[in-house]
Every structure is written in structure tokens, then in C-alpha cells.
Amino acid sequence: MNQFKNLILENPTIYSILQFVLMVAVVLLVIQLLRRFLRKNIQDTTARYKSQKTIEFIGYVLLVILSFSYVTGNIKDLTLAIGLFSAGIAFTLQELILSIAGSVYIYVVNVYKPGDRIEINGIKGDVIDVDSMYTTMMEIGQWVSSDNYSGRIVKLSNAFVFKGPIYNYSQDFPFIWDEFNLPIKYGSDIELAKSLVIDIASKALSEYTVNSRAKWKEVVNKYYIEDAQVEPTLAISLTDNWILFNLRYIVDYKKRRFTKNELQDSIRKAFEATKGKVLFASTTIELVKIPDLKVDINK
Structure with missing residues (x-):
């Protein structure tokens, strides 16, 4: 030893x-x-x-x-x-370091916060938590239509704030513009239809219009952006089959689907109450000429 x-x-x-x-x-x-x-x-x-x-x-x-x-x-x-x-x-550990740096950036710059509705890395949803590593979201869309929750909770690395655009639906200006089309049959009382649509939209959206106007002024003062019209607007275009009404309006970002349903239902009822003066259109086919048929019975 x-x-x-x-x-x-x-x-x-x-x-x-x-x-x-x-x-x-x-x-x-x-x-x-x-x-x-x-x-x-x-x-x-x-x-x-x-x-x-x-x-x-x-x-x-x-x-x-x-x-x-x-x-x-x-x-x-x-x-x-x-x-x-x-x-x-x-x-x-670059992903870990980026995630931690991303969380600091989110808080310091106020990119988004819990309660905001955002779209990041192709994922849309409501932010329900932000920690030092991940942003947790309640997902919206995918196999369900409109702005409904899918039921999935998504955890996304905070590093993604450096890798692409972030769409925030609620920060600074918690309203969005929405629109839908109405096909009106040729021969309808177009002036009556216009007045009905604008009147219904103005009454139903009056609260959003007032609140959004005040918020938009704050946005104009904060950013380099021109003033915008927040009142409901109606544009008309002529097609082969109908007169197309395009209603554009501003709405709370969380009530887009509900508001569109209320507007369309109210407009439908108002048109039906005109007793045929205003009619919705459907696809039509016009036969310009039917060719002559010659039938020789003897032969």
C-alpha cells in the first residue's frame, strides 16, 4: 500500500x-x-x-x-x-434568456397586460396571465367562428415579442371597425332602405360612437395619425344581381359578433315592415331569348 x-x-x-x-x-x-x-x-x-x-x-x-x-x-x-x-x-439558453428579456420588455413598454385581446405568432386570444417566462392566453377562433373562445389555454414564450408583430385589440383604443353587406333587390325604394339602415345603426351604436370618439382623440394626440370617422357609414355599389349596401361601423372589440347579430336582425325586421317596398335580393338569372323550335310533324 x-x-x-x-x-x-x-x-x-x-x-x-x-x-x-x-x-x-x-x-x-x-x-x-x-x-x-x-x-x-x-x-x-x-x-x-x-x-x-x-x-x-x-x-x-x-x-x-x-x-x-x-x-x-x-x-x-x-x-x-x-x-x-x-x-x-x-x-x-438563448430561448430562456429571450423569454426573460421579453417579460421585462412587456412590463416596461406595456406591450400588453392581462385582460388584453391580442394576436401574436398567429395565435389570437385574451391574455389571462403574464409571468417571467410565458404569456398565457385563452384562445379565440380556430375551429369556432367569429370571436368565440375555443376552450384551449395557450402558453406562449415571451420571446415571441421580439420575433414578429403583436396585434392588440384593446390597448389605447378598445374599439374596432366592422362591416357587413346587404343585397337589396333592384326596384326597391333605395332611399327608404338607406334611411332605415343608417337610423338603426345610429341608434344601436350610439354609445360606442360617443365613447370611441373620445378615445380616438386620445389616440390622435398620442400618435401620428389622422382623424377618422367613427359614425356608421353606408356605401352603395351596383352589381349584376342586386344593389349592394356595405355598412361600416365601430364596436367594442369584445362585442363584435353580438352587435352584428343585433344589427342584422333589426334591419331584417325593418325591411319586412315596409310591405314590399324594400326587399332583399337573391341570385337571379335572366333569360334574354329562347331559341325558336321548328317541329315538322309530317317527318
């Missing part, structure tokens, strides 16, 4: 190799212990997986530094090794 100990102490190479092997074993043991600790104490599957991978990466980079130090035989190049280690960490 003493001879073996003396052999190790007298031979620097063997001593150095054993020292290196011991350090590697310690690092590998610490990696495994940390992975077990994280596996037992982190409930979220994604967070658990990413944390374990991060620990593995840090451990392996540390092994590379130790190997580099062992091969060179000194620590004077340790600064370079630390630089490479830092670069590796930054590359591996």
Missing part, C-alpha cells in the same frame, strides 16, 4: 491522471444528483426537462474546461475557457 502511494507521489503523471479522473467522477456524480433532485421537485414536465438538460450541458462544459486545463498543463488559458463556457451557456 505504501509502495503504491509512494509510486503515485513520485510519478507526477500518474498523480495528475488520477486527479483528473477524480474530478471527472465528482462532476458526473454532481450532475446525476442534481438531475434526480430536479426530477423529484419540479412538477411541470417542460420545466423539468429543460432544467435537467441545462444541468447536463453545464456539467459537460465544465468537463471540457477541466480537460482543457489538464491538457495545457496550466490555468493561464482559463479566461479563454470561461469565455467559451459563457458563450455555450448563452447559446444553449
